[in-house]
Amino acid sequence: MQKILERIKGDKVIWSVVLLLSLISLMAVYSSTGSLAYRMDKNASYYLIKQLSVIAVGLLIIYGVHKVNYTKFARIAVMLYVISLPLLLYTLFFGAKINEGSRWIKLPVVNVTFQSSDLAKLALFLFLARMLSIKQGSIKDLRKGFIPVLVPVFLTCALIAPANLSTALMLGATCCILFFIGRVQVKHIMLLAVAGIIGVVLLFTVSKITGFGRAATWEQRISDFAGGSKKDGSVKGGKKESVYQVLQAKIAIANGGVFGLGPGHSRQRDYLPEAYSDFIFSSIIEEYGLVGATALVFLYLLFLWRSILIFKRCPYAFGAFLAVGLSMTLVFQAMLNMAVNVHLVPVTGLTLPMVSMGGSSIWFTSIAIGIVLSVSRYVDENEGRKKAASEKTEKTATETTEEEETLTTDKNEAPALA
Structure with missing residues (x-):
C-alpha cells in the first residue's frame, strides 16, 4: 500500500475528493x-x-x-480540436437520438455510445489553454489576440447547441470566465456575451420555423419552469405547478429534511x-438530507x-x-x-x-x-x-563560510604557536 501511495503524485486533496465522489x-x-x-x-x-x-x-x-507531463497535451490540442468538429457535425445529423436529442455516437462492433460533446469540451479547453498562453502578448488586441481564441469557442458551441443547448451555454459561460482570467478585455467579453444571446435567439427562431432542433422542448421547459403556483396556492391555468420529474424531485428533497432518511x-x-x-x-438529499447535500x-x-x-x-x-x-x-x-x-x-x-x-x-x-x-x-x-x-546552495555557502572562519582562526593563532 505504501508503494502505491508513493507512486501517486499530484494534489492529495484532489485525489481524496475524487475517491469520496x-x-x-x-x-x-x-x-x-x-x-x-x-x-x-x-x-x-x-x-x-x-x-x-x-x-x-x-x-x-x-x-x-x-x-504524463502536461506539456505534451499542448502538442495534441490542435489535432484533438480538429477531430472534435467533424464528430460534432456527424452527431448533429446522424447521431443516436436519446431523449429527443442527437447527442450520441454509437461505435460499431463494440456497441458503445459516447457523447461527442464530452470530447469537444475537453478538446476545446486544451486548445484554448494553448491559444491563450501563446496570445498573452496581444490578447487585448481584438483582431490579433481575441478573435483567434473566440473562433474555436463559437464553432464548438454552434455545433453543440442545436442538440444540447444547456451544454453549449455552460461552455460559453465557462469560456467567458477563462477569458477574464486570461486578461481578455472586459468589453470584448461583454460583446461575446451579447453575441451569444443573439445567437440563442436566432437558433430558437430558426428551429421554431424549420422544425430542426429542439425549440419545442426548450419552450416547454422554460414554460414549465416559469408556470409555478401563485401566492394563494392556486395552480396557474388549472395545470400542475411543474413537470412530473421536478415535482417528484421536490418531494424527495422535502422527505430528506436535515439529516435524511x-x-x-x-x-x-x-x-x-x-x-x-x-x-x-435529489436522491442524495432524500437519503442524506441537507447535511449530505452540503x-x-x-x-x-x-x-x-x-x-x-x-x-x-x-x-x-x-x-x-x-x-x-x-x-x-x-x-x-x-x-x-x-x-x-x-x-x-x-x-x-x-x-x-x-x-x-x-x-x-x-x-x-x-x-x-x-x-x-x-x-x-x-x-x-x-x-x-x-x-x-x-x-544545496545554502549548504555550500555555509560550508564555505565555516572554512573561511577556520582559515582566519588559523592565521590569527599562527604567531602564538611560533
Missing part, C-alpha cells in the same frame, strides 16, 4: 437503480457492479493521465425519473479551490489555464445539475460529474481530472527541485 456515486447509484433493474429484468446488484467497473476504469485513467431508504426512487442520472442529487457541494468547491491554488503556483501559462479551465467546467456543470434538482433553473440534460451513473462521461471527466493532477505533479516537482537547489 466515487464512493458517493456507488452508494447513490445502487440505492436509486432498484426499479430500473426490475424493469430491465436485471439482478439488483447489476448496476452497482457496472458502475463500480466504470469508476475503476476512470481511476485508472486518472492515474495514467496524471503520469438514511442510505437505501429513499421513498421516491421508484417514482423519480432519472433518479440515478440527471436527478441523482458535504457534496463542499467537495466540488474544494476541488475548485485546490485547482485555483495549482493555477496560482504554476509558472507557465498553459498549465495554469489548463488547471483552472478544466476544473471550472467540471464544477460549473455540477452546480447547474444541483440547481436543476432544487428547481432554481429549468431542466437540462446535464449530469452530476463523477457521481451520476454513466460510462463515457465519467471517463472523459477522469481525463480532465488527470490533466489537472498532471499540472499539480509538475508544480510539486518543480518546487521540490527549486527547494533542493536552494538548500
